[in-house]
Amino acid sequence: MPPDRFFSEVDVKMVPECSIAIEKAYQMEQVPVHQHEFTEIAFVARGTAIHHHVTTSGTHHTDSLIPGDVFSIQKGELHGYDACGTMVLYNISLRQDFLEQFRHLEVLPGWNLFFGNRTSTPRTIMHIPLGPRSQGMEHLDRAVSEFRMQPLAYEIVVTALVVDFLVSVMRSSEFLRPSVKEKMACILDAITIMEENPTSRFSLKQLAQKLNMSTSSFSKKFRDQIGVSPMEYLLKIRLLQVQYLLASSSKSMGEIAAESGFCTSNYMIKLFRRAYGITPAQYRKSAILNPSK
Incomplete structure (x- = not known):
């Protein structure tokens, strides 16, 4: 399954002083299969979709998505969406140096799920219930605003808000849910x-x-x-x-x-x-x- 497009750090407006890029946007009815040169965390804020995901080892997964779902697409993996016209998605792009800087977070239950070796990690989506989800969205909305406006020291604020969100998600094993077919x-x-x-x-x-x-x-x-x-x-x-x-x-x-x-x-x-x-x-x-x- 060759990608229709390859997204670079430049495409998501990632800059040297900040190892994170973040956006929040409505999706088209279909998002063709594509590939990144970075790791992406996707968080469904609203709506539903069908997600197609191919790991670097060639394993193909298809999952149904609902509000509150959080998952990762690692560097070099392929993915795309169908039936996603109602979906509002946070896309958090992470450069490799971010993962190295926060490697100590691998003690959290969700770290290996998001960033570990796909051959040894079960295919499970994280799912945030409504209360914590609302709080997480408030933090990410502020991170999106900071990233778009880029005021002085915005990279520190964006990093702090994104790390806070990721820790809250990765900390609890209760947020795990199995994949569900279309x-x-x-x-x-x-x-x-x-x-x-x-x-x-x-x-x-x-x-x-x-x-x-x-x-x-x-x-x-x-x-x-x-x-x-x-x-x-x-x-x-x-x-x-x-x-x-x-x-x-x-x-x-x-x-x-x-x-x-x-x-x-x-x-x-x-x-x-x-x-x-x-x-x-x-x-x-x-x-x-x-x-x-």
Whole structure:
């Protein structure tokens, strides 16, 4: 599969004093297969697409994409998009010296996924839930503005904001999700519905009905693709929302429970403790004492 185009550092306006280039843009209905002379991190801000990706070893992957997905295209790899007319994408271009400068971040779970040897790294997309995603987009929007305007010392600000985003993504193994083939994209539609309606108390039947599927068929296909049941995944989304609100706000347990889809704060506390081994109050205290948590 030869590339239709090769993107150089000049094409993405990368300059010697800054080892990062960043842009945010709507995509055309189709983005032909192309290649870069740098590593790219792609973050889906809005919309959906089909992503075609060929590693340097010749392995070809096709993934369905939804808002919140983050993945890398390493130097020399081929990739392109189909059915992407609704997609808004952040493209973060990283020169090799950036990877060398921040090599110490390889202790993070996501480093090897983004930058490691493709022959030994499972094909998994990182997926950021709604709360942390909004915060990440705020940081990247500022980085885009700095990069476009290039005020004095912009390269320091851009680097700090991008590193903050990458660390937040790579730090948590809970942000991993398996690849989902195009014919199973309806499963990702279910995840989007769950994430974009955090206060809704969906039942399995309601989720299946939204996708025009029987409960049994939806449940089986979801588990086959994602590895857990729809209701287990919904609980994970809710608990991640609780974590985010505990660490980023001073809201009461009752408010957090309501905004995360739990019927009562006591029920939220019970499930949170079962999942993480500590209470929400203990988690909040830990997050305040250790903001990098």
